[in-house]
Amino acid sequence: MTPHTGLLCYCRAGFEPELAAELTERAAQAGLAGYAKAIRGEGFVRFLGVPGEALARALPLRTLIFARQALALLAELRGLDPKDRVAPVLDALSGHGPFGALVVEHPDSDAGRPLAGLARSFGNALRPALRKAGLLTAQDDARRPRLHVCLLAGDQLLLAAAPHEASPWPLGIPRLRLHPEAPSRSALKLEEALLVLLDADERARLLRPGMRAADLGAAPGGWTWVLARHGLRVTAIDNGPLRPHLFDTGLVEHLRADGFTWQPPRPLDWMVCDMVEQPRRVATRIAQWFREGWCRQSVFNLKLPMKKRWEETVLCLALLRDQAAHPLTLRARQLYHDREEITVFATRAAP
Incomplete structure (x- = not known):
């Protein structure tokens, strides 16, 4: 021993x-x-x-x-x-x-x-x-x-x-099974993120039916589907198609637009983002949403490079904090359903 x-x-x-x-x-x-x-x-x-x-x-x-x-x-x-x-x-x-x-x-x-x-x-x-x-x-x-x-x-x-x-x-590792109606396996990433990065009280308080959300880079609709199952009204932003059954809920609107340029006409409760893009570009875009007051909470992924992944993680989270113009509470984790990426929950810090 x-x-x-x-x-x-x-x-x-x-x-x-x-x-x-x-x-x-x-x-x-x-x-x-x-x-x-x-x-x-x-x-x-x-x-x-x-x-x-x-x-x-x-x-x-x-x-x-x-x-x-x-x-x-x-x-x-x-x-x-x-x-x-x-x-x-x-x-x-x-x-x-x-x-x-x-x-x-x-x-x-x-x-x-x-x-x-x-x-x-x-x-x-x-x-x-x-x-x-x-x-x-x-x-x-x-x-x-x-x-x-x-x-x-x-x-x-x-x-x-x-x-x-x-x-x-x-x-x-939370054991999750892919629902047969989920448009893609990426739905498991958001389900795991909500379980791991939020506690039960936060899930009850921050994911209430009728809240409004945007999903940037939504196609084919895995993350949109998860939010709609919580009763949120979702604007899905992507030039690509969504799975048709998503619209059966009456909670999903699809706009063919670029997630890096579209902005909501009014503040939203949530913005989620799983776009395949350079992590610093994504962090900069998320910071803009908080700086402009376009959302209250966000869950997003940062796709990491093959080398210096810890250093890139530190850099991206610091960039987000610096450019958001408001104090943020950040929680990040490489989830079981993540691959070469991490998932981040961000919200404005309490006064």
Whole structure:
């Protein structure tokens, strides 16, 4: 067993360097000295050298962009005997707990996905043993920390605890299914964004039937469809066609126009944008909408370059803040349904 102090973060495979750069910069800004361990393609990053609880407080998941999940790292176990993986876990957790729930998972990577079956069977064996040892409550208890076991191989795993603000979903991935009426898979991106970037109270308050929205670059209509399902009246801006069934709701108006030049005749509640364009151009356009007072909230995507993606992210968000002419609240995340992009929620900051 190797005791560790630090943070365990899951991410999209291939974006480990971006997450490592983000954690390193953010920790330094918080006055915490540590170092990142990351290998491209593994689907996770460890930031070591600082107690995980301190890192979780300084770098809560809601403020991180390239992390899907952020956990306080407890220990790493190597060389496990396949005949008895349970006993070493019990030994490593001595002095911890009791935990309120157990999650046994694996990185979302090419190497991690084949471990799904082992994760299920190991969880079934570990759960009663933890309860017998007094390390896990008899029933799930959301008031206590959640124990995460991350399998890296048949003989190697990481132990971590979920802070209060950790993602509630395994691996930080909400399981969404594409509705048969959705015009495109891009609908899943906006559905996930509304789940991850807004809390339940904000969704109830900011997505009320009768509100008005614009969807820039709407074709074929995935994001328009999501907004209309919430009862919003949507002006879909795109020179391309929309799926015909979108108009059956009576909530959608299609204008054949350029999303970079069209402007609404009156202020709207929402503007959403998933246009394939240079990220700085998109950030500049979003800033214009807030500067002119054309919308109150926005969800949009920034398509990132192949290199220096963390640096481009920082630059684009700073550009947006500088050019909006009003203080903004920004939340950004690389979602499960994102690819070479991040999704951002922006709204005017409260006075």
